[in-house]
Amino acid sequence: MxxxxxxxxxxxxxxxxxxxxxxxxxxxxxxxxxxxxxxxxxxxxxxxxxxxxxxxxxxxxxxxxxxxxxxxxxxxxxxxxxxxxxxxxxxxxxxxxxxxxxxxxxxxxxxxxxxxxxxxxxxxxxxxxxxxxxxxxxxxxxxxxxxxxxxxxxxxxxxxxxxxxxxxxxxxxxxxxxxxxxxxxxxxxxxxxxxxxxxQGVEGDSLEVLRDRIEKHLQSFYPPRTWVNEIRCSLLDDCLTASSQQPGVFSLTAPTGSGKTWGLLRFALNHACSQSKPMRRVICAIPYTSIIEQNAQEYRTVLGAENVLEHHSSFDYGESDDPKDLGYRLRLAAENWDAPVVVTTNVQLFESLYASKTSRCRKLHNIANSVILLDEAQMIPVKYLKPCVKALSELVNNYGCSVVLCTATQPCLDGFFAEEGHEVREIAANPAALATALSRVRYQSDGAVADDALAQSLLGQHQALCIVNSRKQARALYDKLAEQSKDGLFHLTTMMHPLHRQKKIAEIKALLDAGQRCVVVATCLVEAGVDFDFPVVYRAVSGVDSLVQAGGRCNREGKREKGASIVHVFTPADHYVVPAEVEQRAAVAQSVMPSLLSASDSCLEVEDAVPAYFNRLYKAKGERELDAKNVVPRMSQxxxxxSPRDGSPICVFPFSDVGSDFKLIEEGSFPLVIPCEENEGAIERARSGLLTRGDQRLLSRYTVSIYLNDLKALDGVGAIEPLSASTYILLDRQSYRDDVGLDIAREGGDALFC
The missing domain is CATH 1.10.3210 (Hypothetical protein af1432)
Incomplete structure (x- = not known):
């Protein structure tokens, strides 16, 4: 040169x-x-x-x-x-x-x-x-x-x-x-x-060491001292017994309160260590950050903070660049999942498996030889069901992985995995008996119920939870109840930013524990990862899986008689715009349980309808809707x-297009930051173009997602200003209330959010 x-x-x-x-x-x-x-x-x-x-x-x-x-x-x-x-x-x-x-x-x-x-x-x-x-x-x-x-x-x-x-x-x-x-x-x-x-990454322990730690922790569960703990220990035993099997696809069908969080980890660590070629890590994918935060904290307590990587957009690793700082090392580990136990979101896992960008793909090789736990497996989006199953099967077939589908409402994926050559092996020895033993509620159909009548029923309850399918109905019901009394009354929707919801949830739990009056109107956001225990629950008709999840918020600890712990399933008589997906799921639920359409004092066998519900839902969707973006065919051309050079074969795969199209959370909403004393510094740095990683994570915890029509309405009255190309800040603080969050009473797409 x-x-x-x-x-x-x-x-x-x-x-x-x-x-x-x-x-x-x-x-x-x-x-x-x-x-x-x-x-x-x-x-x-x-x-x-x-x-x-x-x-x-x-x-x-x-x-x-x-x-x-x-x-x-x-x-x-x-x-x-x-x-x-x-x-x-x-x-x-x-x-x-x-x-x-x-x-x-x-x-x-x-x-x-x-x-x-x-x-x-x-x-x-x-x-x-x-x-x-x-x-x-x-x-x-x-x-x-x-x-x-x-x-x-x-x-x-x-x-x-x-x-x-x-x-x-x-x-x-x-x-x-x-x-x-x-x-x-x-x-x-x-x-x-x-x-x-x-x-200098995380200096994690071997999975053998972590297995021994969880086994030592679980010894305190034995001998069980209550009937519920006896059932939980039985499930833990099932998880240990099944862990010695060869890698493959497993299911853990266990109702709320059965102790499946610890059972999953026990199975995973023992399974990883029992193979002739020991597996390298455990990856737990969960749909909601609230559950991730809860589970990751429990795992850290037992396994050690150095061994658990919590990876989602709002987790704060800190700003230190000192290699001695654990937060710094975990932040680096999040780039390629170089940690023994990873607790992350469904979005991170599945979108990475079809990503094209280098930042998303770096972690993929570290998924090989892992035990992949899918908690709340019914939350795999139906429109991406086939691509998700295909990718998971590929990991099992050729990359030494095992997959565990864990939920109280198994989404009947056996047939889809069978197409890929896998038998789904159940970990629980007798799921039906387990569900019967932990059955703590009675489901009752109330037929069509108007908001006025529903509000009167709720006013007559000392403690009650009502779950509806749209933010608009939740707000309307709350307002009707508030006209009578705000004593112990709560409203929970995504019109409240995450930290606001956490505060309200803590207040609700305190009232429930103290036996004081507590009536909550909420959307589906409370159906997973929120450990409420109400004596009575009202649920607007939806998918059977949602009805079961709602039942998990009623008599959760089994302290009341089953016959007196009722989940009232009703059809809203007032018209509210809800997503087409919710309407379809409700229609399928009604087709497998016709009694949902009329008022009845008889007991609804909701749990028994789960398999029929999912099978009919998938049939109603059809092949095309189970892979809405045509991902599998495009990646199987x-x-x-x-080659223009020598004629050697180069298959034509649309990697970039598929990476852009495969999004579990569809775009179309805009993040709106709610200002407060705690985030003033971060907002000012954002305005000055000096936003740090920590600032971004902090602001995400004070963010509400809104649709374009609401964004335009707020902009039209000068209530917002751009904070970045796609993020806005609320200027009119009067538009955000402590009881309901962002106060926008408009017709439109806001029903699409929980």
């Missing part, structure tokens, strides 16, 4: 000819060859867990060969113009029957690209390979003096597309997993060079295009 450096530039005397990185102080440089070999070795170590070490090594050794170009050296050494350095490696790998690795290398900065068409001129993988064929990228041929590329060995299972869709899906999935190994290794190696030190 003689003559390529400008006169007057200052570099260490022993600087290599081809530079990959320069330290921030300019005192150290890293050669391209050194960086490539380090990344290749680390990536192959990551991929060894699923038999693809050779493929990950090939991706790592090729990913930055574009840095052997003079154009890139001008960029890094003399602040020259930006240059494409990732297409080079993708083009070279396409020559070695390793076309799928071309996706990984091409996307190692910007994310996995779409495959595209042979006519593309850029952006897609084939477009970029076309550019390489036209010599439209800088010459990188000098790499041959330092790096040797070759065809990687075959992985443990085939990643070459077979003649069926399942084989093609496995190919696309393997591509994403190898991509994860590459981008995580690239990030970690670059970070180590820039910091002149390796990462059998139309292999040919």
């Amino acid at each position: 003689e003559g390529s450096r400008e006169e007057g530039a200052h570099f260490p005397d022993a600087a290599p000819e081809y530079v990959a990185h320069i330290s921030e102080d300019g005192e150290r440089v890293e050669s391209v060859e050194t960086h490539l070999r380090q990344v290749a070795q680390l990536a192959s170590t990551f991929a060894d867990d699923f038999g693809a070490a050779s493929w990950a090594y090939a991706a790592g050794i090729a990913h930055d060969i574009g840095k052997f170009s003079l154009a890139f050296q001008r960029r890094i050494l003399h602040d020259g113009p930006k240059v494409d350095h990732s297409t080079a490696g993708a083009a070279e790998l396409s020559k070695y029957a390793a076309g799928m690795l071309s996706y990984c290398v091409a996307g190692h900065h910007g994310g996995l690209p779409n495959g595209g068409t042979i006519l593309d001129d850029g952006g897609t993988l084939l477009g970029r390979l076309n550019a390489a064929e036209r010599n439209a990228i800088p010459d990188y041929s000098s790499y041959r003096n330092e790096i040797t590329l070759s065809c990687p060995d075959a992985p443990r299972f085939s990643v070459i597309p077979s003649d069926n869709e399942s084989g093609a899906f496995s190919t696309s999935f393997m591509t994403r997993m190898v991509f994860s190994c590459l981008v995580d290794a690239d990030f970690l190696c670059t970070e180590a060079f820039m910091n002149n030190a390796g990462r 059998l139309d292999p295009r040919r």
Whole structure:
């Protein structure tokens, strides 16, 4: 590279000819060859867990060969113009029957690209390979003096597309997993060079140590001293017994109050340690942050804070950059889930499995050889049911994972897993007997009930919970009740920010424990992760699973007679706009339980209707609605295009498009920050463009989601101002009340929120 450096530039005397990185102080440089070999070795170590070490090594050794170009050296050494350095490696790998690795290398900065068409001129993988064929990228041929590329060995299972869709899906999935190994290794190696030190992550204990800790903790549960504890210990025993089975797909069907939180962890840790090849971590995915926070805290108490990574948007790791600080180390671990026990959201897990962006994909290789616990499994969105089952099955089939579906209302996924070759094995020895033993409520249909009559019934109760399907009805009922008395009256919806709801929930629990008057009108947000114990519950008709979840808030501790603990199921006589999904679920529930349509004093056998409900719901949805974004077919295409260089096969997968489309939480709402004394500093820093990570997490706990029509209404009266491109702050503090939260009485889409 003689003559390529400008006169007057200052570099260490022993600087290599081809530079990959320069330290921030300019005192150290890293050669391209050194960086490539380090990344290749680390990536192959990551991929060894699923038999693809050779493929990950090939991706790592090729990913930055574009840095052997003079154009890139001008960029890094003399602040020259930006240059494409990732297409080079993708083009070279396409020559070695390793076309799928071309996706990984091409996307190692910007994310996995779409495959595209042979006519593309850029952006897609084939477009970029076309550019390489036209010599439209800088010459990188000098790499041959330092790096040797070759065809990687075959992985443990085939990643070459077979003649069926399942084989093609496995190919696309393997591509994403190898991509994860590459981008995580690239990030970690670059970070180590820039910091002149390796990462100090969490120093977690082995799963064997954690297993022993939970076993020691559970010994205090024995011998059981009450009939409820006897049942809980029985379930714990079932979890221990089942844990010695071979990896696969399991279910844990256990009602509220059965102790399944500890049972799940007992099964997971013992199962992981009992295998001939011990598994590496436990990942618990939960739909609600309220349950995550509760479970993670309990796990930390027993397992130790260093061993439990709580990963969701509002968890505060702190701002410290001191490697000795646990929060700092956990924040780093959240980037790639490098911790023994991970407690996270369904969104983080499932969206990552179909992501294309590097930040989301880094963690994927660390999911291999894990026990994956899906708590409240019925909350897997129906519109993504088939892609979720497909990805979970792939993890079990080829990546050494076990999956546990845990809920009181199993969503009947046996048939879907059977299509993927898996029998779902039940952990509880006798789920029906367990449900009967812990049955603590009686369900009764009240037929159609108007708000006025419902309000009168609630006023006649000393303690009662009423759950409805829209925020609008919750507000209307609350107002009717408040006209009579606000004594012990509460309103809970997502029109209150999370910390506000937490405060109200604590107040409600205190009143319930003290036996004082307490009447709560709420939406479905109280149906999971909120440990209420009311003597009577009213529930607007919805899916059977929702009715059972509502029943879990009634006589929760079993201290009252079952016959006197009634869940009143009613059909709102007043008209409220509710989501089409809620209407469909209610209709399916009524079809399997016709008695829901009329008033009856007889007992409704709600729990018995759960299997029939889910089977009919899936049939009503049809194949298309169980994969609403057509994800599985798009990731299972059998139309292999040919490399423009040598005709080797490159399957065309729309990685980028699928990553954008696969969103468990649909967009369409806007975060509105509610100002208060506690977040004033964060708001001011946001206005000044100095928002920190901690500020973002803090503000998320004071945020209400609203729809566009409400946003426009507030903006029209000058009640809000933009805080960022997509976030707003409430200026009119009178619009936020302590009893109801954000006070917007409007027609429109606000019914879509709980």
